[in-house]
Amino acid sequence: MRVFAIADLHLGLGIDKNMDIFGPVWEDHPKRIRDAWSSLVSPEDMILIPGDISWAMNFEQARADINFISGLPGKKVMIRGNHDYWWSTLTKLKNFLPEDIVPIHNTSYVYKGVGVAGTRLWIDPELRLEAFTERDEKIYKRELERLRMSVTSLPKGIERIVVMTHFPPISMHGRPGRAVSLVQEYCTPDAWVYGHMHMDSSGSNDYRCFNKVLDSTRYVFVSADFLGFSPELILSM
Numbered sequence: 001m002r003v004f005a006i007a008d009l010h011l012g013l014g015i016d017k018n019m020d021i022f023g024p025v026w027e028d029h030p031k032r033i034r035d036a037w038s039s040l041v042s043p044e045d046m047i048l049i050p051g052d053i054s055w056a057m058n059f060e061q062a063r064a065d066i067n068f069i070s071g072l073p074g075k076k077v078m079i080r081g082n083h084d085y086w087w088s089t090l091t092k093l094k095n096f097l098p099e100d101i102v103p104i105h106n107t108s109y110v111y112k113g114v115g116v117a118g119t120r121l122w123i124d125p126e127l128r129l130e131a132f133t134e135r136d137e138k139i140y141k142r143e144l145e146r147l148r149m150s151v152t153s154l155p156k157g158i159e160r161i162v163v164m165t166h167f168p169p170i171s172m173h174g175r176p177g178r179a180v181s182l183v184q185e186y187c188t189p190d191a192w193v194y195g196h197m198h199m200d201s202s203g204s205n206d207y208r209c210f211n212k213v214l215d216s217t218r219y220v221f222v223s224a225d226f227l228g229f230s231p232e233l234i235l236s237m
Contacts, residue, residue: 001112003162004041004074004231005222007050007195008081009033014064017055025225034072036230041074046111047231050195050222051081051120051166059096062086070098077102077109080120081166081196104164106146108153114235117150118164119143121194124177129168129197144182151186162234163192170219174212188216191234195223 010019011030019026041047049069056062069076078101080087087093090105102109108117122140125132147165154161163169169179169192183189197207210221222232 001114001237002042002045002233003048003114003235004045005048005050005164005193005220005234006033006037006224006227006229006231007166007193008052008198008223008225009049009065009069010052010055010083010224011065011068012055013068014054014056014061029224029229030068032229033224034068036228037072040231040233041072043073044112045074046114046116047074047076048116048162048164048193048234049076049078050118050164050193051079052083052195053078053081054084054086056086058086059088059092066097066101070100075100075102075111077104077111077116077164079104079118079164079166082120104150106149106153108150110155110158113158113237114160114162115154115158116162116164117147117154119146119150121147121165121167121169121179123167124169124179127168127171127175127177129171144179147179148182151183154187160235160237161187161189163189165192165194167196168194168210168221170210170212170214172207172209174209174214176214180214184215191218191220193220193222193232193234195221197221197223198225
């Protein structure tokens with residue numbers, strides 16, 4: 001069994017939203033995701049989707065995007081991103097999503113010996129990645145508590161752990177944020193995957209600096225456009 005990750009799918013199949021307006025890097029991106037995913041991921045693998053899954057505003061609009069993801073191989077585990085307005089309560093999500101898609105919402109999930117925990121997170125003012133307001137501080141503190149709930153819900157004795165957040169938990173220079181300190185109170189993950197940041201219209205942004213190993217945890221930036229819309233291998237069991 002292998003664990004892959006890809007964030008920021010930004011699908012809009014149910015509302016006819018075309019990402020080409022954000023530059024040629026996004027041209028025909030659903031097909032590119034499908035082709036790469038299908039060639040790499042096997043049915044027994046797990047693939048993590050750290051947020052910004054669909055532009056939909058509700059379940060009905062999201063249905064085509066979810067069906068697209070469900071039609072691809074592997075067990076999918078996802079968290080909410082800042083643009084996932086269709087996301088709802090855990091009960092409603094479980095009733096809406098197919099069995100091969102697992103939402104993490106103040107919870108965790110274990111698949112074939114690998115524990116997955118996470119939350120959307122938010123802008124960390126100490127990392128200086130985005131502008132920050134007083135309102136952001138309140139959201140960030142709430143997301144830290146959700147991260148704590150998720151990590152502490154992992155069963156005892158899990159040897160392989162992956163944390164996923166939508167927002168980056170480290171700076172571009174590798175400085176850990178408050179989320180990292182919180183998680184380290186309870187465990188040392190094998191990997192931490194995240195996205196949210198994007199290439200500019202010319203595709204010139206270089207986010208390779210986000211990929212680091214700190215305190216034996218591999219931090220992996222998996223925004224879809226950065227990956228060329230091909231899932232990144234995170235663990236191989």
